[in-house]
Amino acid sequence: GENVEQHPSTLSVQEGDSAVIKCTYSDSASNYFPWYKQELGKRPQLIIDIRSNVGEKKDQRIAVTLNKTAKHFSLHITETQPEDSAVYFCAAHVSAGGTSYGKLTFGQGTILTVHP
Amino acid sequence: GEEVAQTPKHLVRGEGQKAKLYCAPIKGHSYVFWYQQVLKNEFKFLISFQNENVFDETGMPKERFSAKCLPNSPCSLEIQATKLEDSAVYFCASSRRKMNTEAFFGQGTRLTVV
Numbered sequence: 388g389e390n391v392e393q394h395p396s397t398l399s400v401q402e403g404d405s406a407v408i409k410c411t412y413s414d415s416a417s418n419y420f421p422w423y424k425q426e427l428g429k430r431p432q433l434i435i436d437i438r439s440n441v442g443e444k445k446d447q448r449i450a451v452t453l454n455k456t457a458k459h460f461s462l463h464i465t466e467t468q469p470e471d472s473a474v475y476f477c478a479a480h481v482s483a484g485g486t487s488y489g490k491l492t493f494g495q496g497t498i499l500t501v502h503p
Numbered sequence: 504g505e506e507v508a509q510t511p512k513h514l515v516r517g518e519g520q521k522a523k524l525y526c527a528p529i530k531g532h533s534y535v536f537w538y539q540q541v542l543k544n545e546f547k548f549l550i551s552f553q554n555e556n557v558f559d560e561t562g563m564p565k566e567r568f569s570a571k572c573l574p575n576s577p578c579s580l581e582i583q584a585t586k587l588e589d590s591a592v593y594f595c596a597s598s599r600r601k602m603n604t605e606a607f608f609g610q611g612t613r614l615t616v617v
Binding site: 421425429430432433436474476490491492493495496 | 534536538543544545546548551558559561562594596604605606607608609610611
């Protein structure tokens with residue numbers, strides 16, 4: 388089945404700096420890669436996603452890049468703000484075939500702290 | 504509704520008691536997923552449904568866990584004879600389709616087994 392590795396487990400930055408979180412996946416059939424932000428005691432919320440037919444996607448201060456050959460994808464947050472502090476999860480999804488079909492396989496999470 | 508609704512928000516059970524959690528998916532969403540999030544934050548997939556049919560149950564500890572999605576009723580996840588290690592937040596998510604589509608999560612049910 389799919390395995391997703393996420394690094395780093397914790398990330399501390401100063402307000403205004405950039406933050407980068409990286410994930411690798413094992414199943415080459417994975418073709419949808421969402422990123423979720425989870426604040427303490429809250430539900431995970433989708434912040435950006437990318438499909439395997441594109442290499443990069445941007446939404447204001449957030450961008451995601453995907454390298455299918457190397458099977459890794461990254462989340463980039465620019466001009467970080469204290470309200471960006473949360474746990475971020477990457478995930479991979481296989482939509483056709485494979486043993487991971489239909490479900491999300493999550494990375495281990497990154498605790499991002501943005502210091503004012 | 505426009506949100507995945509999970510009840511109860513908190514549930515405390517003595518070891519060996521039964522726990523039952525409920526999830527109402529977003530109207531029009533055909534797929535329901537249950538995930539267990541333990542203290543280290545990691546999400547473990549439990550089971551998924553396509554409407555009332557089990558789609559993938561590879562993550563379910565079959566001895567004590569069961570789940571249903573019946574027509575016109577909230578989906579449910581039941582744990583018989585709870586153990587201390589079942590303490591976790593259980594999230595339900597729903598999606599419109601199974602392919603390349605956003606999964607919307609409920610607020611979760613925090614189960615504490617004492």
